[in-house]
Amino acid sequence: MSRFLIALFFVSLTFMGRAETAPSTEKDSSAINEEIIEDKINELEKPLYNPFVERYVLDELKQLRVELAAQKAELIQQIVDRQINSIDRGVTYATDTVTYFFYLIAAASSVLVLVGWNSIRDIKDRVHSLADEEIARLVKEYEERLFMIEKQLNQKTRHIKENKEEIELTQEIQSLWLRAGQDNNIHNKITIYDQILKLKPEDCEAITYKADAVLELNEPQWAANLCHQALAIDPENSHAFYQLACAYASLDRPDEAMQYLNEALKRSDTYKENLLSDEALTPLKDLPEFQELTTS
Incomplete structure (x- = not known):
């Protein structure tokens, strides 16, 4: 159209x-x-209109460029003017501040001299001494702060190191427990429990499991000694009481075996499920007290 x-x-x-x-x-x-x-x-x-349209577009672009250049030059000029004004204000403020400061010092010195306190040299020395004292106080304060920061960093570093060692120890003990659970040889299990106790001597669980393994080797007295060792560390260890009952049952000491079995059941009812199936308690099955425990 x-x-x-x-x-x-x-x-x-x-x-x-x-x-x-x-x-x-x-x-x-x-x-x-x-x-x-x-x-x-x-x-x-x-x-017929292409040359005219192109000419019109070129003229518009040229005019737009000219306007943009003029606007850019105006903007740059405004920025430069503002920067110059800011610098002038800063220089003026600094000059006024220094001038007023020297006026204040001169006025104070004059007043002190007129009143008769000290000479200007004494005032200067006093100012230097006060400045040195203040600097020394600040240095001491910052040294104390740095010492406290260093102490806290050392504590945190030590805690991190201890936690790292504890994690490594836990991982190593966990791997030993896994080996003990997978190994069917009693002697190997006892060796693994000894390794755990070497890493963690007061591990009651390792001591009681070692007592269980020793009972399987028909060493009830050894197992009883291990259980007493575990109870010395943890007097409320129910597993130690149960293993001790099994050991005394094997030693043909039923009264003590029943005493420790009652102590184990008092602390944990889960052992009732093993009373009839545990071969170590076979010597106690004919006792009325044992039968009462199994039927209750």
Whole structure:
């Protein structure tokens, strides 16, 4: 549509001179002119307005660049002016501050001299001594703070090291427990429990499990000694009481075995499930007290 209007404009300019000589009121001439214009437009192979549009766009771009350059120069000038004003204010403030400071010192010195305190040299020495004392106080304070920080860092480092060692020890003990659970050889289990006790001598669980393994080797007295060792570390260890009952049952000491078995059941009811199936308690099965425990 725009191409048609532009072409119509240029063709109308071409025939404007001719139209001025003909009477403008005649309808036939107008119709002929429109047909001629339409034929001219249909005969066009390329648009006539491209150079004009390109020229218009170039002029607009040029004008836009000029305006942008002017705006940039104005903005730079404003920034520079503001920076210069800021620097001027800073220099003025610093100069005024130093001037007022020296005025204050001069006034104070004059007052002190007039009053008769000391001379200017004495005032200077006093100022230096006060400054040295203040600096020494600050240095001492910061040294104390640094010492406290260093002490805290050393404590944290020691705690981290202890935690790391504890984690490594726990991992090593855990791996030994896994080996003991997977190994079916009693002697190997006892060796593994000894390794655990070497790493952690007061591990009651390792002592009681070692007592259990020793009972399987038919060493009830050894097992009883281990259980007493565990109870010396943890007097409320129910597993130690149970293993001690098994050991005394094997030693044919039923009264003591029943005493320790009652102590184990008093602390944990889970051992009732093993009373009839545990071969170490077989010598106690005929006792009324044992039968009462199994039936209750």
